[in-house]
Amino acid sequence: MDEKMNTKANIKDVASKATVSIATVSRFLNGKTERMSKETALKVQAAIKELNYVPNDAARQMITKKSRMIATIVADVDDYFATEMFKGISSILDAQGYTAVLFDSDTDKNREQGILKIIGEKSFDGLIMQPMLKTEADLRVAVKRNLPTIIVDRELSDSNLANVVTNNFDISQQVTKYYMNQGFERVIVITGELSGVSTREERYSGIRSVSSDAILMEVPSADTKLSHTYDKLKNTLIRDDKRTVIFALKERWLLHLLPKIMADGFMANQQVAVTGFSDTEVIKAINPGTSLINQNPFLLGASAAELLLNELNGEIVTKNKKIIIPAEFK
């Protein structure tokens, strides 16, 4: 029996058995067989099989110069939604020996461009981002290399990058129907500036598909405590006695409006109902009876990480793939 059989084969053994260079074996192991003859590829494959060669992780890393670091960019690191998404991403990547690091674009497009440029220059193996930018071309301009990328929470136009999003349209439609069936007659939508943010646009479209005359109230960015917006809302509510649902596209708006609405007695006799997208347990703590839309940011992140791993392992084509994670209304 050959002595060699008792020790673990390494990449050099494979190269010499296949009579090719170590670089060729490395290229084969990393799936870069485009510029390799079929004959060479088969020789390497046969040598690997015969020697029972298993590239270990460390060796693989050395060969590939992979950093096993994955960059994540979120729009605002202060949002619980964003950090839970990051925890979901980490949970999947950790198990595969990758480390996720978090960057904050701070809802600033220029800042995001700067971060992308740095990620492009450093040896990150992949990128998961909740984008401020609008197109894949914007991304390419900044990154300047072929970096496996998954888009999460929002959608790009003119892009075939894999994408993971909440069922924003469907859940908004479904919840609006629920209130209309309960005899509510009017919807007031509370949101930040609608235009250009795909999640908000989808949600508003879902509401309008049921209630075409839903009233849109965009909160001006200067109105931090929503006192101005509440005055506007109150004026609408007291003008007539239509039963009204107040539908907030973001938890922050509810946080400021709900205590005021409760204090002014609007919720008595189910005259006014309040609902919206909510990520934390805060609103239920203020009013346990509120029904809310809970997204699943952890699962959004985990699913994005799975897509990225598929792409990194070259197993599955992820281009144009879209995963939709249902939100819950409860």
Place this chain on the structure above:
Amino acid sequence: MDEKMNTKANIKDVASKATVSIATVSRFLNGKTERMSKETALKVQAAIKELNYVPNDAARQMITKKSRMIATIVADVDDYFATEMFKGISSILDAQGYTAVLFDSDTDKNREQGILKIIGEKSFDGLIMQPMLKTEADLRVAVKRNLPTIIVDRELSDSNLANVVTNNFDISQQVTKYYMNQGFERVIVITGELSGVSTREERYSGIRSVSSDAILMEVPSADTKLSHTYDKLKNTLIRDDKRTVIFALKERWLLHLLPKIMADGFMANQQVAVTGFSDTEVIKAINPGTSLINQNPFLLGASAAELLLNELNGEIVTKNKKIIIPAEFK
């Protein structure tokens, strides 16, 4: 006039003018003059002055192999306190051409050790951390290289690393005095497990320095909605009619207890007051009259980043330096 004067001098020009190697000039530029004769250092300095040589940032980076990436580790990325601290760190580092990246130890010591090991292996220039580990020795075991490090929010034992913390003891003492002066007779402290977390221990000591018989209620980790803790609290409150301050060492406890305390009418006639450490605007939204301790996580982060920059620039000795950021009671 020398032709050379019209073009920008580079590091090679400096080396040849000083008749030393490029490596020597590089060491000089990076302040590593320990193993350089005084004569050599003076020659390099003279050549730099004569040629009016200014190392540009890119060149400096190439010379030093600095990545200009700073690692930040927080205990729980879902905490607003942690992410605001990160925003503070970024605000200072950005302006100096450094990029901060965020890691989440997820309040898991083993996970933190793994992250530290990775940071040690990669080319990060510095580290700012809110530690789970307890000593500098634990840190050194994991990082295995001389990485400039600043400790923030918590304190290590047996450590001379620079440290930025809130005035936890003083503010807790001051707030307890305030309530005692208002005629309150009893303090109930609500906290997670006290032992081993320096911030909590400092706060509790501050309270006890004024009210030595303060009642300690540690929330068991399984009691996520605090229903068990509230039952215990309620039993204590109804047993007698002592005017009581409920002092939460973390906002999350207030979030769950305050609506229950209000609903049960305990706050009528100022029989019970509620206060504590609070990072967001949530509690004021639930009850605008609550007085709270606001820390300044942004400033904590910014101050830690300034200390780190001092250390990276070799300008100021930061060892044993401690910066205390006052919290506000309002």
